[in-house]
Amino acid sequence: MKSKKYDGVTIFLFLLPALLLFVGILVAPMASSAINSFYQYKGFGQKTWLGWDNYKRLFNKDFPAYIPFKDSVVHALLLAGFSVFIQLPLALGLALLLGRGIKGERFFLSVNFLPVLISTVVIGQLWLKIFDPRGLLNSLLRLVGYLKEGDDNIQWLAEGQGKLLYSCFIPMLWQYVGYHMLLMYAGVKSVPTELREAAKIDGATDWQVDRFVVIPSMKQIVKVSVIFAITGSLKSYDLIRIIAMNLSTKDASVPSTILMDYMTLRGEYGVASAVAVLLILLCFFFAILISTIFKERD
Amino acid sequence: MKKFLAMLLAIVAVLGLSACTKDDGLTMWCIATKSDSNRHSYEEAIKEMEKKYPDTKLNWEAIENETYKQKIKAAVAGDNMPDIFFTWSCAFLGDFVKEDKVYCLDDAYKGFADKLPEKMCKNTTYNGKKYGVPLTMNIVGLFANMDILKEVGYDKVPGSYTELIECCDKLVAAGKIPFGCAGKETWCVTEYLESIIEKSIGAKALDDIFCNGATWDNPDVAKAVTIFQDMIDKKYFDPDGVSLGNDAVKQNFIDGKYAFYMNGTWNCADFSQKGPKNCQVAEFPVIDDSKAKLGQLIGGPSDTLAVAKSAKDAENTAKYTFELGQLICKYGYLDGCGLPAWTVDYDASSVNELTRSVADIVAKSDYMVLFGDTAMPSDEAGKYLEQVALVYTKQVDGAGFIAALKAAIR
Numbered sequence: 001m002k003s004k005k006y007d008g009v010t011i012f013l014f015l016l017p018a019l020l021l022f023v024g025i026l027v028a029p030m031a032s033s034a035i036n037s038f039y040q041y042k043g044f045g046q047k048t049w050l051g052w053d054n055y056k057r058l059f060n061k062d063f064p065a066y067i068p069f070k071d072s073v074v075h076a077l078l079l080a081g082f083s084v085f086i087q088l089p090l091a092l093g094l095a096l097l098l099g100r101g102i103k104g105e106r107f108f109l110s111v112n113f114l115p116v117l118i119s120t121v122v123i124g125q126l127w128l129k130i131f132d133p134r135g136l137l138n139s140l141l142r143l144v145g146y147l148k149e150g151d152d153n154i155q156w157l158a159e160g161q162g163k164l165l166y167s168c169f170i171p172m173l174w175q176y177v178g179y180h181m182l183l184m185y186a187g188v189k190s191v192p193t194e195l196r197e198a199a200k201i202d203g204a205t206d207w208q209v210d211r212f213v214v215i216p217s218m219k220q221i222v223k224v225s226v227i228f229a230i231t232g233s234l235k236s237y238d239l240i241r242i243i244a245m246n247l248s249t250k251d252a253s254v255p256s257t258i259l260m261d262y263m264t265l266r267g268e269y270g271v272a273s274a275v276a277v278l279l280i281l282l283c284f285f286f287a288i289l290i291s292t293i294f295k296e297r298d
Numbered sequence: 299m300k301k302f303l304a305m306l307l308a309i310v311a312v313l314g315l316s317a318c319t320k321d322d323g324l325t326m327w328c329i330a331t332k333s334d335s336n337r338h339s340y341e342e343a344i345k346e347m348e349k350k351y352p353d354t355k356l357n358w359e360a361i362e363n364e365t366y367k368q369k370i371k372a373a374v375a376g377d378n379m380p381d382i383f384f385t386w387s388c389a390f391l392g393d394f395v396k397e398d399k400v401y402c403l404d405d406a407y408k409g410f411a412d413k414l415p416e417k418m419c420k421n422t423t424y425n426g427k428k429y430g431v432p433l434t435m436n437i438v439g440l441f442a443n444m445d446i447l448k449e450v451g452y453d454k455v456p457g458s459y460t461e462l463i464e465c466c467d468k469l470v471a472a473g474k475i476p477f478g479c480a481g482k483e484t485w486c487v488t489e490y491l492e493s494i495i496e497k498s499i500g501a502k503a504l505d506d507i508f509c510n511g512a513t514w515d516n517p518d519v520a521k522a523v524t525i526f527q528d529m530i531d532k533k534y535f536d537p538d539g540v541s542l543g544n545d546a547v548k549q550n551f552i553d554g555k556y557a558f559y560m561n562g563t564w565n566c567a568d569f570s571q572k573g574p575k576n577c578q579v580a581e582f583p584v585i586d587d588s589k590a591k592l593g594q595l596i597g598g599p600s601d602t603l604a605v606a607k608s609a610k611d612a613e614n615t616a617k618y619t620f621e622l623g624q625l626i627c628k629y630g631y632l633d634g635c636g637l638p639a640w641t642v643d644y645d646a647s648s649v650n651e652l653t654r655s656v657a658d659i660v661a662k663s664d665y666m667v668l669f670g671d672t673a674m675p676s677d678e679a680g681k682y683l684e685q686v687a688l689v690y691t692k693q694v695d696g697a698g699f700i701a702a703l704k705a706a707i708r
Contacts, residue, residue: 042371042393042676043368043371043372043374043375044371044372044374044375044393044394044397044399045374045375045393045396045397067684131541132541132542133537133538133541133542134538152537153537153538155537155538155540155541156541157482157540157541158481158540158541158691159481159540159687159688159691159693160688160691160692160693161540161691245482245483245543246482246483246484246687248484248680248683248684248687250688250693261680262680263368264364264367264368265676265679265680265683266676266677266679266680266681267371267393267675267676267677267680268677
């Protein structure tokens with residue numbers, strides 16, 4: 001009995017550093033955000049209790065200086081949709097192709113993974129050059145005759161013209177194809193060779209081997225990728241900040257830009273905290289939802 | 299071995315603690331990062347102060363503008379402020395003063411009153427007490443590329459609004475772009491819009507809206523917004539401007555792609571050095587002379603140094619800050635980064651021509667309205683900038699602009 005108690009203390013002591021880190025770095029700031037979200041708070045000075053007003057403010061159009069939080073969630077979900085239905089299939093396709101052991105496998109793997117290694121700031125700057133009014137894309141459109149002499153440049157980066165959101169999405173989707181590809185490639189490679197060979201002996205084509213042997217075996221990896229893609233889309237900020245160049249962007253707003261807008265431009269930490277809390281809840285909700293969907297399929 | 303390691307760790311920990319508590323001079327935070335045009339003036343001023351006060355070490359740190367706003371607010375919240383800190387005047391410093399975090403400079407000012415005119419401290423005076431040391435001051439100027447204007451028959455900057463419009467029409471007809479404005483940085487749009495509003499409704503009316511609680515629900519403001527949007531419709535503005543940041547637009551002006559560029563007079567140094575070759579600066583012309591007149595400007599002293607209430611030996615730190623501020627102002631003026639808020643008692647013959655023109659404009663002025671986003675508290679400024687951005691991309695018209703600001707602010 002004494003020994004068990006002693007073991008318990010030892011286990012607790014061993015867990016303590018990780019627990020302290022977890023509480024200090026994750027739980028405490030989240031709790032602090034949750035508390036601040038019920039106050040009117042400038043980041044310093046007095047806090048005034050507001051109850052649910054900061055949350056109501058995010059959804060109530062009649063509130064003065066309403067920023068459409070709902071639109072930002074729609075944008076983030078749209079990005080998640082693109083990510084799941086365009087980025088992941090592309091990554092899966094590349095992973096399956098490379099997993100077949102084609103010539104130059106390592107080289108193509110590195111090339112596709114390269115954008116993940118490049119700093120987001122650099123990627124943002126590169127795409128800004130592409131989308132610039134006098135940049136590569138418009139020059140190309142002039143070259144192929146889509147834009148005629150005297151036509152105004154297409155404003156890919158301007159607010160209010162319906163293109164900015166997609167100008168932000170394209171680099172984001174492009175940058176992380178390699179990341180998901182690498183995850184899935186590991187999954188493809190973990191499928192035992194015997195299974196592939198057995199299917200081949202039974203007369204399966206490469207596509208049939210992928211469809212009926214490889215893909216079902218890597219379900220867990222696909223699940224992880226889907227969770228990363230959706231939560232990553234909800235949390236997206238850096239590339240949008242660089243490409244939209246403006247925190248107050250309406251066309252390309254996502255929850256994080258609204259959070260930063262409230263915090264840095266308006267000095268309203270209470271509302272910013274409410275956005276942070278909703279963002280955390282949304283990420284948890286989707287992570288659980290995806291796990292449940294995959295479980296049901298099992 | 300274990301004992302030795304334990305001793306070593308203990309010594310390191312004790313040394314670390316002692317380093318934290320060691321008093322090693324004054325601390326200062328500012329925004330004069332290496333790419334900032336004011337960097338040189340800070341460096342020179344600090345060098346001179348170190349020579350004069352060799353026993354006082356100034357540990358200074360420069361932080362990028364937006365990050366700085368967060369950092370200083372966090373420091374105020376955590377009672378962890380540097381002894382001296384850079385701040386913007388009016389509402390930004392006012393928030394800290396309200397929280398009783400800033401040292402009152404009234405006593406220290408007495409020793410510098412002959413060099414620093416009282417009116418320059420107006421924007422950092424709260425309840426009759428002074429809290430800031432002004433550095434340089436700037437206004438919004440209408441910069442003109444005279445070589446381009448010459449091509450359409452002008453040898454001076456159009457002095458009246460009608461003349462300016464005629465000039466713009468001629469420029470458009472000649473295939474030239476009159477104005478460049480960076481839509482990606484809303485403060486650049488305010489430089490145009492605020493000047494147009496001021497010269498339509500008068501400086502006092504605009505000042506009342508920005509600082510004295512007057513309502514935004516003013517039909518003359520709506521009319522001014524319409525004037526600005528008409529100028530956009532008439533292709534007076536580079537259509538690519540909506541997708542560009544200020545650096546790109548400024549470079550286009552330097553490269554001779556625009557005839558005019560409205561922006562802060564801190565650009566004088568750059569335009570003098572980099573071009574356009576034949577550049578002049580003027581005041582935006584009067585639009586409605588029954589309400590506005592020449593000599594009413596947008597700008598004024600805003601860049602400021604302040605002393606934290608928690609500063610070591612606050613009274614002496616305050617005196618040190620006045621001296622430092624005076625030197626930063628001096629070198630900033632000599633570099634062409636703005637006009638001096640302090641009396642000029644040194645040889646300023648090396649100051650560039652453009653800055654001297656700005657000094658003439660300011661000397662003739664009788665009313666300055668501080669930049670809207672500086673004058674207003676941050677929550678109001680955020681709402682204001684959001685609507686200004688919508689005006690430039692024509693997502694809101696004059697009536698919508700005043701209605702939105704009336705609902706959001708007043």
